[in-house]
Amino acid sequence: MLLRIAPLGVLILMLLPIAGGLLGTLLPAFGYLPALGADTFSLEPWSRAMTWPGMGKALGLSLWTGVMATLASFLLAQFALAMLIGSRWLARLSALTAPVIAIPHAAMAVGLVFLIAPSGWIMRLVSPELSGFQRPPDWLIIGDPWGMSLILGLVIKELPYLLFMCLAALSQIPGERSLMVARSLGHSRLSAWFRVLLPQLYPHLRLPLMAVLAFSLSVVDMALILGPNTPPTLAVQILRWFSDPDLSLRLQASAGASLLSLVMLAVLLIWLAAERFIMLGARGFLSWGPARPSRLAEILERLSAAPTWCALALGLAALVPLLVWSLARRWRFPDAWPARWSLARWHGQAEALGNAWGNTLILASLATGLALVLVVLSLEKEARYGRRLSGQGTQLLKYLPLLVPQTSFLFGFQVLALAAGISDGQTGRWALVVWSHLLYVLPYGFISLSLAYQRFDPRLVQTAQSLGRGPWQIFWSVKLPLLSPAIWAAAAIGVAVSVTQYLPTVLLSGGRIETLATETVGRSAGGDRRVLAVFALCQAALPFAALLLAGVAPRLMFWNRKGVWS
Amino acid sequence: MVLNDDHSTRLEVQIDCLALGEQVLLRELSFCLTGGQSLSLMGPSGSGKSSILAFIAGFLPPAFRVKGQVKLNGHDISRLPPERRRIALMFQDPLLFAHMSVGENLRFGMPRHLGGEQRRQCVADALVGAGLSGFEARDPATLSGGQKARVALLRALVSEPAALLLDEPFSKLDTDLRQAFRAFVVDACQQAGVPVVQVTHDQQDALALGGRCIELKDLQSKR
Numbered sequence: 001m002l003l004r005i006a007p008l009g010v011l012i013l014m015l016l017p018i019a020g021g022l023l024g025t026l027l028p029a030f031g032y033l034p035a036l037g038a039d040t041f042s043l044e045p046w047s048r049a050m051t052w053p054g055m056g057k058a059l060g061l062s063l064w065t066g067v068m069a070t071l072a073s074f075l076l077a078q079f080a081l082a083m084l085i086g087s088r089w090l091a092r093l094s095a096l097t098a099p100v101i102a103i104p105h106a107a108m109a110v111g112l113v114f115l116i117a118p119s120g121w122i123m124r125l126v127s128p129e130l131s132g133f134q135r136p137p138d139w140l141i142i143g144d145p146w147g148m149s150l151i152l153g154l155v156i157k158e159l160p161y162l163l164f165m166c167l168a169a170l171s172q173i174p175g176e177r178s179l180m181v182a183r184s185l186g187h188s189r190l191s192a193w194f195r196v197l198l199p200q201l202y203p204h205l206r207l208p209l210m211a212v213l214a215f216s217l218s219v220v221d222m223a224l225i226l227g228p229n230t231p232p233t234l235a236v237q238i239l240r241w242f243s244d245p246d247l248s249l250r251l252q253a254s255a256g257a258s259l260l261s262l263v264m265l266a267v268l269l270i271w272l273a274a275e276r277f278i279m280l281g282a283r284g285f286l287s288w289g290p291a292r293p294s295r296l297a298e299i300l301e302r303l304s305a306a307p308t309w310c311a312l313a314l315g316l317a318a319l320v321p322l323l324v325w326s327l328a329r330r331w332r333f334p335d336a337w338p339a340r341w342s343l344a345r346w347h348g349q350a351e352a353l354g355n356a357w358g359n360t361l362i363l364a365s366l367a368t369g370l371a372l373v374l375v376v377l378s379l380e381k382e383a384r385y386g387r388r389l390s391g392q393g394t395q396l397l398k399y400l401p402l403l404v405p406q407t408s409f410l411f412g413f414q415v416l417a418l419a420a421g422i423s424d425g426q427t428g429r430w431a432l433v434v435w436s437h438l439l440y441v442l443p444y445g446f447i448s449l450s451l452a453y454q455r456f457d458p459r460l461v462q463t464a465q466s467l468g469r470g471p472w473q474i475f476w477s478v479k480l481p482l483l484s485p486a487i488w489a490a491a492a493i494g495v496a497v498s499v500t501q502y503l504p505t506v507l508l509s510g511g512r513i514e515t516l517a518t519e520t521v522g523r524s525a526g527g528d529r530r531v532l533a534v535f536a537l538c539q540a541a542l543p544f545a546a547l548l549l550a551g552v553a554p555r556l557m558f559w560n561r562k563g564v565w566s
Numbered sequence: 567m568v569l570n571d572d573h574s575t576r577l578e579v580q581i582d583c584l585a586l587g588e589q590v591l592l593r594e595l596s597f598c599l600t601g602g603q604s605l606s607l608m609g610p611s612g613s614g615k616s617s618i619l620a621f622i623a624g625f626l627p628p629a630f631r632v633k634g635q636v637k638l639n640g641h642d643i644s645r646l647p648p649e650r651r652r653i654a655l656m657f658q659d660p661l662l663f664a665h666m667s668v669g670e671n672l673r674f675g676m677p678r679h680l681g682g683e684q685r686r687q688c689v690a691d692a693l694v695g696a697g698l699s700g701f702e703a704r705d706p707a708t709l710s711g712g713q714k715a716r717v718a719l720l721r722a723l724v725s726e727p728a729a730l731l732l733d734e735p736f737s738k739l740d741t742d743l744r745q746a747f748r749a750f751v752v753d754a755c756q757q758a759g760v761p762v763v764q765v766t767h768d769q770q771d772a773l774a775l776g777g778r779c780i781e782l783k784d785l786q787s788k789r
Contacts, residue, residue, distance in 0.1 A: 087628060174661060182663075184623050184722075185721070
């Protein structure tokens with residue numbers, strides 16, 4: 001019974017807010033929002049949104065940063081993998097990706113600001129000796145008009161995710177040996193990668209790439225901290241309209257959100273068309289014979305993994321100034337280190353911190369716990385009844401919340417919740433926020449656990465069956481214990497995903513549930529750097545703690561059963 | 567088929583010591599082959615026989631340590647990247663590239679300096695010689711196991727390699743196919759006139775190829 005309900009429950013939990021949310025965004029965009037007394041359809045919200053003076057720039061900025069971040073992450077991942085596959089460095093690279101994936105977006109953005117801003121740590125380290133600066137130079141690095149810092153931040157976060165997905169996809173094709181064959185036929189690593197491996201890998205990468213695109217187009221927290229301000233990206237501007245005290249701006253906000261959905265759709269179609277076009281155009285290129293070895297190609301090949309290493313290193317390095325700032329008392333500009341240290345900010349913020357920690361933990365535990373139960377039951381049903389849920393269609397459904405830009409449906413979801421009166425009470429608000437987190441935790445739960453379920457040796461179940469055990473007995477006494485390392489890992493990923501959620505938390509709680517994410521973003525505009533560092537560091541610490549726990553827990557639970565976790 | 571009439575290629579391999587971590591897999595192995603000659607390395611799994619091929623082709627995983635060298639026509643190639651060695655490698659799986667047609671798979675390894683017409687002709691000739699005439703546009707997925715194996719061997723040979731390494735090329739074929747494919751390989755290798763090294767655990771494979779045979783278990787030193 002439970003097994004039959006679980007997949008259906010997953011479907012409803014995912015589809016309802018997305019479909020309802022899209023509708024709840026679309027209707028106000030055409031002037032229909034009864035709660036505000038607007039009940040006649042009109043195009044006015046659209047025309048007001050389109051005639052907003054910053055629209056052209058904001059839209060262009062969203063497009064530019066979103067597409068560039070996606071393309072750059074994709075290409076960097078390909079060049080790095082081409083170079084590293086089959087070498088001992090690949091294992092090191094994949095070990096580095098996990099912590100960078102776990103760092104929440106807001107904390108990463110704040111750390112980057114502390115690192116690369118004109119008054120940031122890098123500048124302090126070279127000043128005044130190398131740079132000659134006694135005071136921070138007047139450079140626009142953070143919030144630059146081209147959104148380069150935002151692109152950098154997005155690449156640092158999305159590149160390790162794409163690397164991870166590529167490595168998972170590589171395990172499904174005879175990658176290493178295909179590369180060997182291609183090289184023994186005279187092709188260089190890069191040539192072999194782009195001619196032989198990428199074409200076979202790409203079908204597995206399409207969904208993750210679209211998820212990166214949807215995320216980058218609609219990202220709010222990173223864009224608030226790293227992106228330009230006049231105007232900001234469209235997603236940020238929509239949030240501003242939406243949270244404006246003047247409620248009539250909500251119609252305009254909905255029009256903006258619908259516009260961003262259309263843009264995502266257009267980019268998606270162009271991307272798919274470009275794919276086809278490139279496949280056709282590159283047909284002949286695939287079977288060109290090997291090029292003669294050249295110096296230039298050799299240098300290019302040597303360097304091709306370097307940007308990826310730098311991006312990962314930068315991502316991890318961004319944590320250091322968070323720690324230093326949170327303990328600083330006085331830290332004047334050209335000094336490399338604070339002159340005086342203190343725990344004052346930690347004490348001073350104890351109450352707000354405790355509150356944010358508590359809320360974040362409760363949300364993460366509820367969302368992760370629920371998601372794990374649903375995912376495990378769905379996969380168990382799939383395994384037991386042999387119905388594969390991994391066909392193209394269901395794969396797409398499981399992935400859906402990651403493919404629809406956040407801005408496209410979260411506003412509408414909140415509008416619907418308001419109209420239904422769910423978000424009035426305390427319980428309703430919490431339920432809504434947990435639900436919104438669940439939308440993002442569920443897909444990642446499926447991604448991480450379905451691989452473990454696929455690899456689970458069915459003969460173990462058959463053996464237990466032949467020993468006279470029933471399916472649920474086998475589930476509890478054989479499957480769960482053996483899958484527990486994967487489940488712990490999935491739980492850590494769930495916590496990381498929940499902790500990073502900013503827009504869902506702010507929107508669906510009506511700004512009334514303070515988490516580490518909302519506090520970090522809220523304090524990023526001006527204010528005390530030390531306080532900001534305290535919150536950002538805490539936000540980053542939680543997923544790390546979860547990862548650590550997930551690594552240690554199975555070893556403690558099965559300390560004398562090495563086969564379970566090694 | 568590209569003929570190497572002068573039989574000038576000369577492959578010299580000398581391995582003083584090959585070890586995986588602390589475990590020494592073999593010591594003191596050396597051989598020298600010229601064009602058209604062949605050699606079978608026989609041994610049970612774990613004897614390090616595939617690692618020898620990986621060493622010659624330049625693919626030895628970083629966990630292995632080796633002392634020795636590979637010479638081609640007198641030049642030491644053991645420091646060159648695999649793509650510069652001109653040593654073709656064939657595994658027990660044909661590993662045809664699934665996104666390319668049969669013809670594209672063959673052209674993939676052909677030197678670029680050949681003109682388009684010449685490349686096409688060469689592919690057509692090779693396919694005719696393998697009893698696969700007109701297969702250029704075929705999807706590799708539609709071929710039978712024996713056909714795939716033949717295409718994989720052709721792909722290696724039309725890349726004009728200086729030597730050919732076969733890593734248990736017959737082990738995944740069933741008995742009757744194996745007979746036919748062995749004959750095909752012997753024939754094609756002789757025509758191509760390149761040195762051929764195969765590793766196998768099957769006596770019949772070694773006999774079929776002719777040439778010398780080295781039993782590896784004798785060389786293996788126990789820990």
